[in-house]
């Protein structure tokens with residue numbers, strides 16, 4: 001019986017020889033990640049149901065990120081409640097402000113994501129961690145409570161779609177452009193309930209960070225998870241961060257997929273997803289003059305070191321346009337410190353951008369850069385839904401860090417310089 | 425189960441629209457309910473009565489995993505959502521809360537706002553009393569029905585953990 005990596009991981013975690021798509025299973029969960037917004041309701045549920053204790057405190061990692069440093073009294077109370085509960089339950093892995101970061105950037109960085117494991121979080125972008133060959137999926141607060149109490153959770157084994165990505169990326173075109181193109185092609189429900197597995201030479205050549213960008217946005221095509229077979233790069237990345245054991249699990253060459261989609265990205269241009277769906281992707285060169293009020297660089301999609309380096313190189317001594325506010329939000333404290341050491345933060349500050357502490361912040365309309373009615377923002381985040389970054393009458397355009405930086409300088413949505421130079 | 429239909433027939437209605445992030449510092453049904461569907465229809469909570477239904481297109485509840493979307497709708501009195509299809513996490517959240525998510529594209533194409541509907545879960549039929557039509561829906565999977573019958577996932581696992 002030939003299986004995909006996803007089927008193998010789920011089988012191993014439910015004590016089965018193998019599983020097939022559509023089957024319902026209970027799977028053991030290796031890592032349960034908790035952030036500020038969805039954890040407090042889970043705590044209430046555990047208390048309401050006879051004060052259920054956490055079954056395996058050492059498998060729980062808590063990282064408040066959405067509204068931290070706390071933006072108001074309510075969010076402060078929320079995190080205070082989580083802190084109390086963590087102490088009661090003896091959960092040691094708690095990432096306090098100053099050592100904190102956006103959960104999906106922090107979890108792999110701190111070595112909690114290992115190939116072949118199962119990971120859940122009450123957050124839809126948990127799919128990010130499939131980049132390291134784990135089965136990772138987003139769930140709600142009741143699921144979270146159930147998993148905390150039992151260490152396992154019910155799943156329907158998903159079908160997998162295999163994306164074979166070929167070709168060579170042009171200069172100024174990045175993983176973000178690739179995933180925006182894929183979502184444009186298959187639609188926001190193109191992979192509903194399914195796993196998106198990526199393979200091909202483009203993926204092999206991608207850094208781990210680029211692979212995370214790719215898997216992060218699979219949820220924007222409705223997918224249950226995104227996954228990439230681990231290779232030497234994965235092993236090196238994980239080994240540098242944890243001494244915990246892990247097993248390399250990969251798809252059989254003749255595993256069954258519900259669909260195989262071949263994509264050649266050699267002609268792909270820098271992309272921008274117009275409001276109000278991530279699938280509204282267009283080549284930047286085809287959108288005409290769209291002026292912007294804000295450029296936002298950060299999030300679990302594109303707030304990592306690689307992204308900050310690319311954006312800083314794009315800025316390269318230039319100034320943010322007069323009418324534009326550029327906000328840079330390194331995704332974790334470690335990224336912030338490293339960006340500082342490398343002088344990247346100086347480049348942003350000298351250009352006239354402001355730099356925030358790590359947070360989800362305005363990515364979900366929380367704080368640190370909320371949009372007023374009629375305002376337009378180009379953002380390296382993953383969602384451009386109505387009102388996502390503020391007023392229901394504002395607009396969000398999704399793009400790569402290079403395009404965000406280039407647009408901040410130009411005051412309107414433009415191609416990255418790296419792309420233009422290559423063309424001239 | 426009988427109530428009035430409120431149609432939002434667009435596809436891909438997301439959880440940011442059902443309950444915007446600006447209210448996510450709260451998690452109680454009663455606090456979330458006044459803001460249900462706010463970014464799609466500011467007047468929704470005024471129009472909805474206890475026991476009513478939302479009817480929608482494809483991929484209802486996509487986007488953020490916030491279970492607050494289910495709580496806001498239930499708090500506002502909504503008894504079930506009828507849609508052509510649901511986004512995965514929203515669907516899970518409905519089951520886990522014992523809240524009804526009914527997949528039926530026929531219904532979502534024919535029902536109009538204001539129609540009076542009766543849902544027969546056992547038979548898998550929606551009766552449209554206003555139009556005198558019936559629509560057959562995909563039966564709720566057994567395991568999900570079991571969780572719903574027990575009153576949600578927490579009740580189910582509490583039995584397991586404490587037995």
Ligand code: SF4
Nearest residue numbers: 102299300360363364
């Ligand atoms: S950065 Fe944005 S998308 Fe990522 S976890 Fe935070 S709010 Fe969600």
